[in-house]
Amino acid sequence: MPDLPTVVTTIADLRAAVAAARAAGRVIGLVPTMGALHEGHAELVRAAARVSGFVVVSVFVNPTQFGPAEDFAKYPRTLDADRAICGAAGAHLVFAPPVEEVYPPGAVTFVEVPKLDASLCGPSRPGHFRGVCTVVLKLFNMALPDVAVFGQKDAQQARIIRQMVRDLNVPVDVRIEPTVREADGLAMSSRNRYLSPADRALASGIYRALRAVRDRALAGEWDVARLESALRADLVAIPGARIDYASIVDDDTLQPIARLDRPALAAVAVFLGTTRLIDNVTIP
Amino acid sequence: MPDLPTVVTTIADLRAAVAAARAAGRVIGLVPTMGALHEGHAELVRAAARVSGFVVVSVFVNPTQFGPAEDFAKYPRTLDADRAICGAAGAHLVFAPPVEEVYPPGAVTFVEVPKLDASLCGPSRPGHFRGVCTVVLKLFNMALPDVAVFGQKDAQQARIIRQMVRDLNVPVDVRIEPTVREADGLAMSSRNRYLSPADRALASGIYRALRAVRDRALAGEWDVARLESALRADLVAIPGARIDYASIVDDDTLQPIARLDRPALAAVAVFLGTTRLIDNVTIP
Structure with missing residues (x-):
């Protein structure tokens, strides 16, 4: 049974712990999360632990990335369980600040990455990115x-x-880890717990549709319009599913492409009931 | 005669020099400039040298803060003279990168500080801040x-x-140093060299107008509309001067105020010929 990691709630305590670890010669790893941790997050923590000697997991449900009609208030908060998952996966510190520690009164500054936020989730979640x-x-x-x-x-x-x-020029090495899936292929997500049992069973159809479109592409279909049609057809065949988007875009720029003449990303957002699920596959 | 500081032009060389200085236990100071250095900049370098053991001066004419009709192309570039000024003032390193080192192709991200950029220079220089x-x-x-x-x-x-x-939450201690002025009161600026001799002589009227409005305020006039009228009257009395703005705002929020019931900033931007000069005084 691993030790439970220490939980700190202030920036000062976080910085002090990190400074002590760095002074001891340890590489610092960070896994930013909104909590409600699952095996997908645990994999991120293990990946961080493989390349760093002191792993910090931040657990913060960030209000500024939720739209007014979205699920900020009801987003699951499960800090005790999160702490146990962090400890088991090799984290050393959990940073779980209150909202006012992150956004004190009067904060106005923001960072924007235009163009990349113009496709996929961007249009349906203004301000999210x-x-x-x-x-x-x-x-x-x-x-x-x-x-x-x-x-x-x-x-x-x-x-x-x-x-x-x-x-x-942020001096941080950013690593992206593969999606972790349930046995039936559904991408792990904190929002999966919102699904009714019936919708949970149907949700595996999302990844089946993505695999099917990738297979079609690898079999030689390079026309993106035809591939997207097939993807949408597979998704709307899921009973009760409502497509937010189902797109195949340039894997680097996230811009629309007409043919698969470069690495692509097939990405979808699908509502099942009121729950919005996202998933994607890359097409090399 | 002090040694001339080393000039580096790449981020990698800058980081290596800073890392070596930090490893030697030195506090790192940075003075960001656009070059064309004058005694005002030298004071900033001396201020940095008082609180740090390794002073970096960046010399970079930043294209993204110039509007399309502004003076980016003709902004003075005087690196050899800048280097000598840096050395005399106690700088250890000059970072003078080419534009493509700072903005490689494809860069899109930006940082914005709304509200504070809505007054004073903001409206006449969209995108500047x-x-x-x-x-x-x-x-x-x-x-x-x-x-x-x-x-x-x-x-x-x-x-x-x-x-x-x-x-x-940028981990940098930001210090603001007082304005350095010519003997006749004109605030030192790289743009002063654009002035014709006649306009240069007239330019001292800007600071005289600012001092006059501060004196009026300290003598008991707290009505901002009346103070601004007096300030504008003094500025338009400068032959050939064209006011861009002449405002008295909250020194903290930079928002308009009606009465001097809190610390205020009197700030002006005035064109003399085609040269735009800014200056300010605080009113405690």
């Missing part, structure tokens, strides 16, 4: 990690954070 | 200083950078 970039840069500046680990499940987020880090 | 914030954050991430020094002459810039640093 601005909120993500701002809080991630803040967490980087609070924890001062050498390495930070994110998941490919949030492919657009990962791509945008990489771009921000490059454009702003 | 976005460019300033973005490049300053980049320079901070490149040089990783402990302390950075800016001048009060650019009061709005100083206020915005302080806000950005606070809001984004």
Whole structure:
């Protein structure tokens, strides 16, 4: 039974713990999360532990990345369970600040990565990636990690954070880890717990549709319009599913492409009931 | 005769020099400039040298803070003279990167500090402070200083950078140094060299007008509308002067105020010929 990691709630305590670890010669790893941790997060923590000697997991439900009609208030908060998962996966410190520690009164500054936020989740979640970039840069500046680990499940987020880090010369090595899936293929997500049992069973159809479109592409279909049609057809065949988007884009720029003449990303957002699920596969 | 500081032009060389200085236990100071250095900049370098053991001066004419009709192309570039001034004032390293080192192709990310950029220079220089914030954050991430020094002459810039640093948790101690003036009171500026001899002689009227309004306020006039009228009257009395703005604002928020019931900033931008000069005084 591993020790439970220490939980700190202030930036000062976080910085003191990180400074002590760095003074002891340890590489600092950061895994930013919104809590409600699952095996996907545990993999990110293990990945961070492989390349750093002191792993910080931040657990912060970031209000600025939720739209007014989104699930900020009801987003699951499970700190005790999160702490146990962090400990088992090899984390050394959990940073779980209250909102006012991260956003004191009067804060107005934000970071924006235009173009990359214009496709996929961007149009249906205005302000989301601005909120993500701002809080991630803040967490980087609070924890001062050498390495930070994110998941490919949030492919657009990962791509945008990489771009921000490059454009702003942030001295952090950003690593993206593969999506972790349930036995039936559903991408692990904190929001899966919102699903009714019936919808949970149907949700595996999302990844089946993504695999099917990748197989079609690898079999020689390079026309993106035809591939997207097939993807949408497979998704709407899931009873009760409502497509937010189902797109195949340039894996680097996230811009629309007409033919698969470069590495691509097939990415979808699908509502099952009121729960919005996202998933993606890369097409090499 | 002090040694001339080393000039580096790449981020890698900058980081290596800073890392070596830090490993030797030295505090790192940064003075971000656009070059064309004068005694005002020299004071910033001396201020940095008083609180740090390794002073970096960046010399970079930042294209993203110039508007399309502004003086980016003709902004003075005087690196040899700048280097001598840096050495005499106690700098250890000059970072003078080419534009493509700072903005490689494809860079899109920016930092914005709304509200504070809505007054004074903001309306007449759209995008200016976005460019300033973005490049300053980049320079901070490149040089990783402990302390950075800016001048009060650019009061709005100083206020915005302080806000950005606070809001984004940037681990840099920002210090603001008083404006350095010529014998006749004109605030030192790289743009003063654009002035014709006649306009140069008239330019001292700007600071006289600012001192007069401060004196009026200290003598008991607290009505901001009346103070601004007097300030404008003094400025338009300068032959050929064209006022861009002449405002008295809250020294903290830079928002308009009706009465001097809190610390205020009297700030002006005035064209003499085609040269735009800014200056300010605080009213305690």
